[in-house]
Amino acid sequence: MKTFMGGFPNHLYIHWPFCSSKCHFCDFVAFEQHEDYQEAYHKTLYKEIETFAQTFPLETRKPKTIFIGGGTPSLYPLDWMEQFFDLLKKECGMSLCQEVSMESNPADITEERLDAWDFFGITRLSMGVQCLNDDVLFKLGRRQRKKDVYNAIKIIPKYIDNLSIDLILGLPGVSVTEWKQMLKEVVSWPINHISIYFLMIHEKTPLYFKVERKQVSLLEDEKIVDLYDYTVDFLAQHGFEQYEISNFAKQGYTSLHNQAYWDRSPYKGFGVGSSSFDGKYRLKNDPNLENYLKSLQSHPFSAPFSSEEITKKQELLEVLMLGLRQKKGVDLHHVLYSLESDENKAFIQNLSSLIKSGFIEKNNQTIRLTRKGMALENEVIIRLV
Numbered sequence: 001m002k003t004f005m006g007g008f009p010n011h012l013y014i015h016w017p018f019c020s021s022k023c024h025f026c027d028f029v030a031f032e033q034h035e036d037y038q039e040a041y042h043k044t045l046y047k048e049i050e051t052f053a054q055t056f057p058l059e060t061r062k063p064k065t066i067f068i069g070g071g072t073p074s075l076y077p078l079d080w081m082e083q084f085f086d087l088l089k090k091e092c093g094m095s096l097c098q099e100v101s102m103e104s105n106p107a108d109i110t111e112e113r114l115d116a117w118d119f120f121g122i123t124r125l126s127m128g129v130q131c132l133n134d135d136v137l138f139k140l141g142r143r144q145r146k147k148d149v150y151n152a153i154k155i156i157p158k159y160i161d162n163l164s165i166d167l168i169l170g171l172p173g174v175s176v177t178e179w180k181q182m183l184k185e186v187v188s189w190p191i192n193h194i195s196i197y198f199l200m201i202h203e204k205t206p207l208y209f210k211v212e213r214k215q216v217s218l219l220e221d222e223k224i225v226d227l228y229d230y231t232v233d234f235l236a237q238h239g240f241e242q243y244e245i246s247n248f249a250k251q252g253y254t255s256l257h258n259q260a261y262w263d264r265s266p267y268k269g270f271g272v273g274s275s276s277f278d279g280k281y282r283l284k285n286d287p288n289l290e291n292y293l294k295s296l297q298s299h300p301f302s303a304p305f306s307s308e309e310i311t312k313k314q315e316l317l318e319v320l321m322l323g324l325r326q327k328k329g330v331d332l333h334h335v336l337y338s339l340e341s342d343e344n345k346a347f348i349q350n351l352s353s354l355i356k357s358g359f360i361e362k363n364n365q366t367i368r369l370t371r372k373g374m375a376l377e378n379e380v381i382i383r384l385v
C-alpha cells in the first residue's frame with residue numbers, strides 16, 4: 001500500500017514515550033521505568049524518520065511544523081537529542097519550519113536544557129502544569145511541584161519566548177475557588193497560549209479505580225459547565241481568545257501544529273503508537289514497544305503499523321467532530337451536500353433539536369458548538385450524527 005502519495009507532509013509528530021512515573025489519569029502510550037529501552041528506541045526512531053524522509057526528493061521535504069510529544073520528551077537525553085535534531089535538519093528541512101514545539105514537564109526545566117533546546121531549534125514549549133496544588137499533584141502521581149512551575153516560568157523566557165501551558169479542569173481536590181485563583185495567577189505569567197483539558201477518567205487507570213471505589217469525588221457536570229463558562233470569559237478578558245474547545249491564545253499564537261489536525265491536513269507521526277494521516281488513510285504505528293523496537297532489525301526498515309482507508313461517511317464525521325470543536329465552525333452546505341437524502345432529513349432534525357436546546361448555534365451557513373455544547377461535546381456529537 002502506497003501512502004503519502006500527495007508528497008512529504010507539512011506536519012511531523014515525533015513520540016518520545018518514556019516517563020519517569022505514570023500519572024494516575026494517563027492512558028497515553030507512555031512507559032515508566034524503561035531506561036534500558038531508551039537507547040534502542042532512539043535508534044529506531046532515528047531510522048524510522050530517516051527511512052521515511054528518504055523516500056521523497058530532498059527538495060520537497062519542507063514541513064511547516066514539527067511537534068515532539070510524549071511521554072516526557074523533556075527527559076530525552078541531550079546528546080541523543082542533538083543527533084536527532086541534526087537528522088531533522090539534514091533530512092527533513094527543519095530549518096524551514098514555522099513552528100517546532102516540544103512538550104515538557106516543569107520539573108525538567110533547567111537552564112542547561114533550555115540552552116540546548118534553543119540551540120537545537122525548538123521555538124515553542126508546551127508545559128504540563130495541570131494545577132498548582134502540591135497535594136493534588138502528589139496524589140495524581142505527578143512529578144512536578146508548584147515550585148518547579150515557578151522556577152520554569154522564571155527561566156524559560158530567557159531562551160524560548162513562545163510558551164504554552166496545559167491545565168486540567170475538574171481534578172479531584174481542586175476547588176472552584178482554587179481554580180479561579182489559579183487562572184488569575186497564570187494570566188500574569190509570560191505565556192501566550194493556554195490549553196484547558198477536561199479531566200477524563202480512562203478505564204483501568206489508577207484514578208478510574210479510585211473513582212469506582214469512591215475514594216475521590218469529582219465535581220458535578222453542572223459545576224464543570226459553569227466553571228468552563230467562567231474560564232472562557234476570564235481568559236478572553238485577559239487577552240486569551242478561544243479558538244478551539246480546549247485552546248486559548250494571544251493574538252498570533254495559535255498552535256499551527258494542532259490546527260493542522262483539526263483541519264484534517266496530512267501529518268506523519270513517528271514512534272511507538274503514533275498516528276498519521278495522509279489525506280486518504282489513517283495509519284497507526286504498533287503501540288507495543290517490543291514490536292516497534294524489533295523493526296530496527298528489519299531490511300528494508302519498516303515499522304509495524306495498521307491502516308484504515310477513510311470512507312466518505314467517516315470523512316464527514318471527522319469534518320463534523322473536528323470542525324465543531326473550533327470557533328470557526330463547520331460549513332453546513334458542505335455537510336448537507338455530502339449526505340444521502342434520507343440521512344439529510346435525520347441530520348436536520350437532530351441539528352434543529354440541538355440548536356433549540358442551546359448546544360449548537362447556526363450563523364448563516366456555519367454551525368458551531370455553543371459554550372454549553374463545548375462542555376458536553378461528546379454527547380452533542382453523538383446526538384447530532
Ligand code: SF4
Nearest residue numbers: 019022023026030071
Ligand atoms: S507525564 Fe504525560 S504521558 Fe507521562 S504519564 Fe504523565 S500524563 Fe502520561
